[in-house]
Amino acid sequence: MRRLVITSLLLMLFLLAACSADPDAAAHYSQRKEVNVNIEVPDSIEANSVPRIDVLLTSDGKALDKEADVTFLVWKDDNKAEAETIPASRKEDGGYQLEYTFPSEGVYYVKADVIVDNIHLMPTKQLRVGELTEEEKQKILQEQEQRKQKDSGSHHHH
Amino acid sequence: MEAQQKPPAPKKKLRRRSLYQSVWRWHFYAGLIIMPFLIILAVTGGIYLFKPQIEAALYKDYYEVTPQTTVTTPSEQIDTVETIYPDAAVTSYRPSDSPDRSAEIGIQQDGTAFTVFVDPYTNVVLGKLEESYRLVNVIEKIHGELLMGTVGDRIVEWAACWALILLITGVYLGWPKSKTRIRGVLVPRLNKGKKLLARDMHVVPAFWISLGLLFLILTGLPWSGLWGNNFQALTTNAGIGYPPSVWVGDAPASDVKTKEIADVPWSAENLPVPVSANQQYAQLSVDDVVQIADEEGVKPGYNIMIPQTHDGVFTLSAFPPNARDEVTMHIDQYTGAVLADYRYDNYQLLGKIIAYGITIHKGTEFGIWNQIIGVIVCLGIVGIAVSGFILWLSRKPKGKLGSPKAPSDKVMKGVIAIIIILGIVFPLVGISIIIVWLFDRFVIPRVPALKRFFNA
Structure with a gap:
């Protein structure tokens, strides 16, 4: 009797110890084909230049051999509604290039709309063209500070 | 005796x-x-x-809208909510699921969760409810x-x-x-x-x-905190239950290109303009996420959880009355890639049984009967x-x-x-x-x- 009680106690303790989900458990279930997308942009861009901007598609670390349908959208600041649509030109190395002249200094957004098979990717990259004036920088830093305070005010429960 | x-x-x-x-x-x-x-x-x-009937009666003024010819975009509706509640963080968006139904925007204000109801046609806020005080939530x-x-x-x-x-x-x-x-x-x-x-x-x-x-x-x-969680973890790990993240387990992470992240506080909303780095990926707009949901064949009635961390994902989830319509989808917040797409058909046998068990338990699977x-x-x-x-x-x-x-x-x-x-x-x-x-x-x-x- 005593042995039975002790054995079941041990078993219970074992079961009480919280099991947690295995990070690799997803392998047991349906998985989607993964295509990674990168918008490659030079470290600095000058106004009135045509920088080399490429979209690279990879799958399992290798360049994707399938041809994708790639379109770029470019806009400045918050003027997304006036974005220009520019079709990509396919390069021999498999990348997709954006040919665009940035007309002035400032903050631009480049969105690549990529469709390959039934996969639809739409990364957007924010770019700084030229230099920001000291005044602009201060204004931005102030905004960031405000955002930080707001974040710490509203996200502390996470 | x-x-x-x-x-x-x-x-x-x-x-x-x-x-x-x-x-x-x-x-x-x-x-x-x-x-x-x-x-x-x-x-x-x-x-x-009787949750559906109770909520439909209690929140009639928040739920019902008059269909019109023009509809505003989700991001326009979110902008409205952000303007009205400037100190709140937007955590979720639920598109309207029928022409006469409002859209719902989940916000966090001082650590408290609220739902804001917006008329998608006029972009007018119809009202705000504190989640923890909703009658059926208290009963639950x-x-x-x-x-x-x-x-x-x-x-x-x-x-x-x-x-x-x-x-x-x-x-x-x-x-x-x-x-x-x-x-x-x-x-x-x-x-x-x-x-x-x-x-x-x-x-x-x-x-x-x-x-x-x-x-x-x-x-x-199966949905109790101790036995249920252990049971779910065991079945998920063994590949016989729900896929991970539907009940237990983590969602996949967004691919963070760390070298490109500027040294700025991360925010779920608009990107701060780069000061130190000259380029960074922006988060997908909710409009894009809704478009992806549509392309993936997810019917309205789902909720989009907006990522709150660098490597978080947009999680699209729907737990409608019928178990076979359930969806849990994770979308990379920078590229829009669908990282995981779990429908009812992707549940393993035990997961399917638990799912049906839950909808019948809640009284939604077979309607009024x-x-x-x-x-x-x-x-x-x-x-x-x-x-x-x-x-x-x-x-x-x-x-x-x-x-x-x-x-x-x-x-x-x-x-x-x-x-x-x-x-x-x-x-x-x-x-x-x-x-x-x-x-x-x-x-x-x-x-x-x-x-x-x-x-x-």
Whole structure:
């Protein structure tokens, strides 16, 4: 009797110890084909230049051999509604290039709309063209500070 | 007590009688302890079944909108909410799922979750509700954790497990003694005296309700905090249950290109302009996420959770009335790549069974009939608990609990074995069994008053 009680106690303790989900458990279930997308942009861009901007598609670390349908959208600041649509030109190395002249200094957004098979990717990259004036920088830093305070005010429960 | 008055029976019969007594004792302990919890669960559950009707009536002004020709985009609606509540963080977006239904935007304000209802045509805020004060959410909180957080969750789980013991011991006790005696089990005997009527008013409804109760316990347990989470983790890990992140397990992470992240505080909203780095990926707009959902064939009625960390994902989830329409989809917040797409068809067998169990438990799977049968079972549970209590009162001698005299240790072993198995499968039951057993074995025999009281 005593042995039975002790054995079941041990078993219970074992079961009480919280099991947690295995990070690799997803392998047991349906998985989607993964295509990674990168918008490659030079470290600095000058106004009135045509920088080399490429979209690279990879799958399992290798360049994707399938041809994708790639379109770029470019806009400045918050003027997304006036974005220009520019079709990509396919390069021999498999990348997709954006040919665009940035007309002035400032903050631009480049969105690549990529469709390959039934996969639809739409990364957007924010770019700084030229230099920001000291005044602009201060204004931005102030905004960031405000955002930080707001974040710490509203996200502390996470 | 009855056994004492009868002439000595053959040994086999005596043993059966003792077993009967010991089961009776355990049925009685369990019943008396968990009765109040069962009543609470049945009443709150019975109300919660009608959540769709209750919410549609309560929040009519927030839900209903007049269809018009032009619709605003999700991001325009979110902008409106951000303008009206500048100190809030937007955490989720639920597109309108029918032409006359508002869109819902989840916000966090000072650590409190609210839902803001927006008319998608006029982009006007219709109202704001605090999530934790919504009537059905309060009822659900009572049903799931008695408004006591983790402690309450464990109590509910424990009561549900004990209800299982009650059910098993009850079936043993109520089982017809001979094949012809179905009266008293299937139908009550109304003209055989008060004592038998009191018994039948407990046994007969219990027989009819027991299947429903068993179903509710078994389908409810997978979402309990301790046993349920362990069970879900085991089945998910073994590849036989829900895919990870539907119930337990983490969602995949967004691909963070770390070298490109500027040294700025991360925010779920618009990107701060880069000062130190000249380029960074921006988060997808909710409009894009809605477009992806549409392209992936997800029907409106889903909710989009907006990522709150660098490597978080947009999680699109729908748990509609029917289990087979469930969706959990994780989308990379920078590229829009669908990292995981789990529909009902992607659940493994046990996951599918649990999913159906949950929608039937909640009364949504089979429409109004599901709700009606659910509420009948709930009323039945209250009835059984009350009639069980009355039955005990009607039989109870003064100053005693009225349990049958304790059988010998040897006979008890058989019953104990069954209960120990339950105690191992359900650890919370196991712990409470040990406490009751210790009380039964060591405390009662040493205190004369208790010994008399428990008839031990």
